[in-house]
Amino acid sequence: MGILQRSLIAIGLTGVLLHAVVLLSFHGPHVSLLSNLIQFFLALAVIFACNDATTRSGEFGRRVWHFVTLSLCIYATGQALIIWYDNISHAGLMTFWLSSPLLFFWLLPLLLASTSDPLAPKERITTFLVLDGAQLVLLAITAYVAVFALPSQWAIHGNELEMLKLKVRIARDCAVLFALFLRFVLSEFQLSRNLYRRLAGFMFVYAVCDITYLYFEAYWGLRSGTLMDLIWSVPRLLLIVLAVTWNWPEEVEFKDSRTRKRVHYLHLAPVIVPIFILLINDALRHERPFFAYSLEILSFLLAGVRLLVSQRDRERVLSALSQANALFTSVIEGVDEAIYLRDLDGKYVLINSTGAGFMGRTRDEIIGKTDRELQTAATAARIEASDRLVITSRRHYSSEEDFEIGGVTRRLVSTKSVHLSPENTPIGVLGVSIDVSDRRKMEDHLQRVQRMESIGTFSGGLAHDFNNLLTVILGYSDLLISRNPLPDTSESLHQIHDAASRAAQLTRQLLAFSRRQVLQPRIVQLNETITHLLKMLARLIGEDVRIRLELDPLLGSIRIDESQIEQVLMNLAANSRDAMPAGGIFTITTANIEIASDHNELLPGSYVELKVEDNGLGIPADVLPHIFDPFYTTKPVGKGTGLGLATSYGIVTQSGGHISVESTPDVGTAFHLFFPRVSTEPSRSVEKPVSRPSAGHETILLVEDDPFVRELTQEALRKAGYQVLVADNADSAQASLKAFAGRVHLLLTDLVMPGLNGDELALNVRMMRDDIKVVYMSGYAPGTFSSGIADSESIFVSKPFTVPVLLDAIRVALDAPEARGSSGSAESSSNCFLFKSLIQIKEKYWSGRPGSNRRHPFNKEGRGVRPDLLIYAVMTAEAAVGSTGACPGLFGINQLRQAAKARHDFLLGR
Numbered sequence: 001m002g003i004l005q006r007s008l009i010a011i012g013l014t015g016v017l018l019h020a021v022v023l024l025s026f027h028g029p030h031v032s033l034l035s036n037l038i039q040f041f042l043a044l045a046v047i048f049a050c051n052d053a054t055t056r057s058g059e060f061g062r063r064v065w066h067f068v069t070l071s072l073c074i075y076a077t078g079q080a081l082i083i084w085y086d087n088i089s090h091a092g093l094m095t096f097w098l099s100s101p102l103l104f105f106w107l108l109p110l111l112l113a114s115t116s117d118p119l120a121p122k123e124r125i126t127t128f129l130v131l132d133g134a135q136l137v138l139l140a141i142t143a144y145v146a147v148f149a150l151p152s153q154w155a156i157h158g159n160e161l162e163m164l165k166l167k168v169r170i171a172r173d174c175a176v177l178f179a180l181f182l183r184f185v186l187s188e189f190q191l192s193r194n195l196y197r198r199l200a201g202f203m204f205v206y207a208v209c210d211i212t213y214l215y216f217e218a219y220w221g222l223r224s225g226t227l228m229d230l231i232w233s234v235p236r237l238l239l240i241v242l243a244v245t246w247n248w249p250e251e252v253e254f255k256d257s258r259t260r261k262r263v264h265y266l267h268l269a270p271v272i273v274p275i276f277i278l279l280i281n282d283a284l285r286h287e288r289p290f291f292a293y294s295l296e297i298l299s300f301l302l303a304g305v306r307l308l309v310s311q312r313d314r315e316r317v318l319s320a321l322s323q324a325n326a327l328f329t330s331v332i333e334g335v336d337e338a339i340y341l342r343d344l345d346g347k348y349v350l351i352n353s354t355g356a357g358f359m360g361r362t363r364d365e366i367i368g369k370t371d372r373e374l375q376t377a378a379t380a381a382r383i384e385a386s387d388r389l390v391i392t393s394r395r396h397y398s399s400e401e402d403f404e405i406g407g408v409t410r411r412l413v414s415t416k417s418v419h420l421s422p423e424n425t426p427i428g429v430l431g432v433s434i435d436v437s438d439r440r441k442m443e444d445h446l447q448r449v450q451r452m453e454s455i456g457t458f459s460g461g462l463a464h465d466f467n468n469l470l471t472v473i474l475g476y477s478d479l480l481i482s483r484n485p486l487p488d489t490s491e492s493l494h495q496i497h498d499a500a501s502r503a504a505q506l507t508r509q510l511l512a513f514s515r516r517q518v519l520q521p522r523i524v525q526l527n528e529t530i531t532h533l534l535k536m537l538a539r540l541i542g543e544d545v546r547i548r549l550e551l552d553p554l555l556g557s558i559r560i561d562e563s564q565i566e567q568v569l570m571n572l573a574a575n576s577r578d579a580m581p582a583g584g585i586f587t588i589t590t591a592n593i594e595i596a597s598d599h600n601e602l603l604p605g606s607y608v609e610l611k612v613e614d615n616g617l618g619i620p621a622d623v624l625p626h627i628f629d630p631f632y633t634t635k636p637v638g639k640g641t642g643l644g645l646a647t648s649y650g651i652v653t654q655s656g657g658h659i660s661v662e663s664t665p666d667v668g669t670a671f672h673l674f675f676p677r678v679s680t681e682p683s684r685s686v687e688k689p690v691s692r693p694s695a696g697h698e699t700i701l702l703v704e705d706d707p708f709v710r711e712l713t714q715e716a717l718r719k720a721g722y723q724v725l726v727a728d729n730a731d732s733a734q735a736s737l738k739a740f741a742g743r744v745h746l747l748l749t750d751l752v753m754p755g756l757n758g759d760e761l762a763l764n765v766r767m768m769r770d771d772i773k774v775v776y777m778s779g780y781a782p783g784t785f786s787s788g789i790a791d792s793e794s795i796f797v798s799k800p801f802t803v804p805v806l807l808d809a810i811r812v813a814l815d816a817p818e819a820r821g822s823s824g825s826a827e828s829s830s831n832c833f834l835f836k837s838l839i840q841i842k843e844k845y846w847s848g849r850p851g852s853n854r855r856h857p858f859n860k861e862g863r864g865v866r867p868d869l870l871i872y873a874v875m876t877a878e879a880a881v882g883s884t885g886a887c888p889g890l891f892g893i894n895q896l897r898q899a900a901k902a903r904h905d906f907l908l909g910r
Helices: 003-025 029-054 059-088 099-105 108-113 127-148 158-186 190-220 227-244 257-262 264-287 289-333 353-359 377-393 437-482 487-513 526-541 562-579 644-654 707-719 730-739 758-768 803-815 826-845 867-880 893-907
Strands: 338-343 348-351 397-405 408-420 426-435 522-524 545-550 557-560 584-595 605-614 658-664 668-678 699-703 723-727 746-750 773-778 795-798
Touching (some): 029 227, 059 108, 108 158, 127 289, 158 190, 437 803, 526 562, 557 562, 557 668, 562 605, 562 644, 562 668, 699 707, 699 758, 707 723, 707 746, 730 758, 795 803
Parallel strands (some): 699 723, 699 746, 773 795
Antiparallel strands (some): 397 408
8 A cells, every 4th residue: 555545544534533523522603614624525535545546447447436436526516515505605495406416416427337347348438338327317317306306396395305305315325235236246257346345335334324314314303513424424434445445457357158148237227227217207297298208208219329339339249250250260271280179078169171071071070079979999099088188287288199080090290288268177178180191101201212312322332342343353354264274274263253243243233223323225115125025024923923914005105224124024023923922913004194293203294104013912011111122121031132122223213213112911012113204216226236356556545543453454455455554543644645645545434533533534635635535434324423524425334344345345436437527627526526525514514593503614723624725615616616517416506605605705814
């Protein structure tokens, strides 16, 4: 309690004591004046106290205290007029005193406060407040006129008039007291109950004092200035205490629909007041009919207006409610998550269409039912257990579980929370569930792909190193066999050679899985490939398995290495044979398909589907994610290497296709292979082998970082008659080329080396010696780790290779005709090479987009590319670009010319 509040209580107590001293100590005509002055100043103190209470109140409390303050202002005005009429002007008792209606009407704002709605809008003056106040004013005027202002009442003697005033004041005080007490009883809000309890207590004390004083005035002729005047100070002091001790700044909180119903009676005033006016006006109609009917018409008019305003507000509220409901519906229906609300009995109170779709039902089929009526017993038990946990703990619950809902197993991420009533008691469970089945499948697929990539990288690296070793074993066994050893030794050498060949086949399988094997793709018709392979498949799969072909006669063509797709079919057939030990049906189906844009694995476009299926044992669910892993097998030891399906996966993926599998235990397995469809007709030409000599006399630059392969290759080449320059890396190779004055006919280089790769070395070497031929060798496919700028005229030898294969490839390269333009000049050939080199450089280094992170060839820090040579290439291309026939087979020469012009000045440093 602050200083102001304590000061107001002190003023109240001082006023009461001073009032008592004046009444006891003084006598005569001035006592009445002093008594009325003290009462007036006490009324002012009460006004200050009530106004101060508004500052410590919420919106509703402030509104009520304002009504109380207004009442006391009217009362204080009436008190001031009594001083004027009674003590200053000494007006006659039978004359009209303005103080009389004011002291009769002063309780109207207090009565209006009893009708204040705690849930009303937070406006100081509302339409309802004005209309209800007007109704109460009409009622008070009607009552006052009916009692005190009729001509028939003027003939009443003074004593009878006092008795009538007593009865009317008793009725008035009791009505206001009843209204305040009724609000105290019916209110569910602690705030309003406390407030109306205080006001009802004050009104009770005031009514007792008022009735007591009027009783003595009517029956004993009591006049102002006696000790009974002290009775008026008691309610004033009480109201000061009640006002200064009030402190409730909180707002009223809406609870539930029952609270709304409890305040409905506050809206009965428009109906009750006109009825009271009709009853009171019975006497007025005889003596003042115009006035009586005017009051009745005005009262009913106000009631009608209030009903219209109420109807308008109701329609506005219903419209806002409809909009809010539409917004709520659009929100919960516009999400992909299931949103639902269940009561304490587990019955669905609310669910959106997504949640209903999870169950394969409509919303109407779900509302009002429990999960035991909608789900399997196991699913319902798990849901009920989590609901009970949420309700008892009153905490959020999150989970990710598999549920069988609507006959489908779904992986749901669910979040649940307890649904509380306004009284903070649990009334249900609110939940949101997200179906992440497809997302988890995609994540599992991504992890599987990443795992396969990691294993592939490891397998490819292992195969590369192993190929170098096998190259040495095969090469030296070839050299030893070529020396015609003794029969016993020859047989052992052949065994070594055969074992190394089998090991090479194993590394080829590893490279196939890692998508780094050497492919020879061409346009093929898959139906023809399957038909040609049919007899071999029949022998592989056995007589107890029937092969069924369902081939699309209009099947499109694909670009693939035909031998590799045959290998894939053989692997899949072998797996199907093992899955059908008692026989069955092995089905091969082909079809043209179109992939839409929403496919998870393939880009949109036209594809050829190859489906291989059987009706065997199927693959268990725990094995299915691992079937493409290398060395993973469920067969007994010695029955399989675990590379068959891994090899198939690598071949299909490296060929630009996709492979997937679906299997059901005891029903069968189906592999789906997809390859991009091409419009080109299948290639029918078959190259005939040409017999070439393996020996030669040309000079070869050999670049190989592996010392064992380098020594073997050097020995094989020198034995075949070639002159060999040897280097272990690109730098030493370029140094040897500069130091060698003679002609170097061929560059034999490994593709993957420390520092510069083989194709980058070839580019630099050809800028130094433009007539040199190139043969690449590697355990990887060309382009795997190289930059991919080797021209199409180059020859590639895959490791592990035999000596005859290497010598034959070198002879083919050396015997190939020189590339010449239409004029046949060496200058045209040089320009052709420069054109190709520049295009290759552009494709490798120039991204064509500003701000690209790809390095530029004119960067002096760029690895292996000299700016001066590139400038020379650009200038030469500019000089020779006028003839498009200078380089047969060159595409994009106009684009090259534009690129050269665009880069020309910058490369020269201008």
